[in-house]
Amino acid sequence: GAGVSQTPSNKVTEKGKYVELRCDPISGHTALYWYRQSLGQGPEFLIYFQGTGAADDSGLPNDRFFAVRPEGSVSTLKIQRTERGDSAVYLCASSSLGGAEAFFGQGTRLTVV
Amino acid sequence: AQTVTQSQPEMSVQEAETVTLSCTYDTSENNYYLFWYKQPPSRQMILVIRQEAYKQQNATENRFSVNFQKAAKSFSLKISDSQLGDTAMYFCAFGGSQGTYKYIFGTGTRLKVLA
Incomplete structure (x- = not known):
């Protein structure tokens, strides 16, 4: 596509539920x-993926957060047992090998109620 | 570990005037990149300007320029001839070392351009 696409744009979920971005x-x-x-x-x-593998997941806050990129293209961020503190905008970015910058999507605003 | 500090939470400037946003950072690395990103209400981070640490010459992109002081670890953004469309959050970021864009962002400066 022309740019980085993130779905959904907004997500409201109840505390304790599972979400995928x-x-x-x-x-x-x-x-x-x-x-x-x-x-x-x-x-x-x-977290950072190079191809299909997670090259650096040091920023994941705890084991409720997990991300995959099985075919080296689309990625899914998964959050289990959501907490109100998980409410935030989740941004995704991509870059080419040797590229001069990373390009960002418009983010998913997650609200946990 | 790297840190990025933006000490101006909010700034305003009259249309057509010049404004400077401040950023300081800390790192023990020698080869890295510094960036200024703009984030309008649409939430998308848009690259404004990029500086390679090994280059002494300050980067310039049209109305945007930086004052990069490597020894002082300072990286300020100057916006000339400010336009209403420049109203946004501006984030300073450290990154690009080791070939990745694992950015470290500052807390941002909210810039408002006044008509």
Whole structure:
């Protein structure tokens, strides 16, 4: 596609539920990044994929968070047993090998009630 | 670990005037990149300007320029001839070392351009 696409744009879920957030990167981009942006803060790194494998998952806050990228393109961020503190905008970005920048999607705003 | 600090939570500027946003950072690395991103209400992060640490010359992109002081670990953004469309959150980011975009972002500066 022309840009990084994230779905859904907004998601409201109840505390304790499971959610999946999807990221469709720019075609041909091998690197994919997930960030979390809490209200009034800058984005914080969660996880980085190079191809199908997670090259760096040091930013995942706990084991309720998991992400996959099975075919090296679309990625899904999965959050189990959601908590109110998980409410944030989840941003995805992709970059090409040797590219000069990462390109961001418009994010998914997750609200846990 | 790297840190990025933006000490101006909010700023305003009159249309057509010039404004400077401040950013300081800390790192022990020698080769890295610094970025300024704009985030309008649409939430999408848009790259404004990029600076390679090994380059002494300050980066410029049309109305946007930076003052990069490597020894002082300072990276400010100057916006000339401010336009209403420049109203947004601006984030300074450290990244690009080791070939990845595992960015470290500051907390942002909310810029409002006044008509």
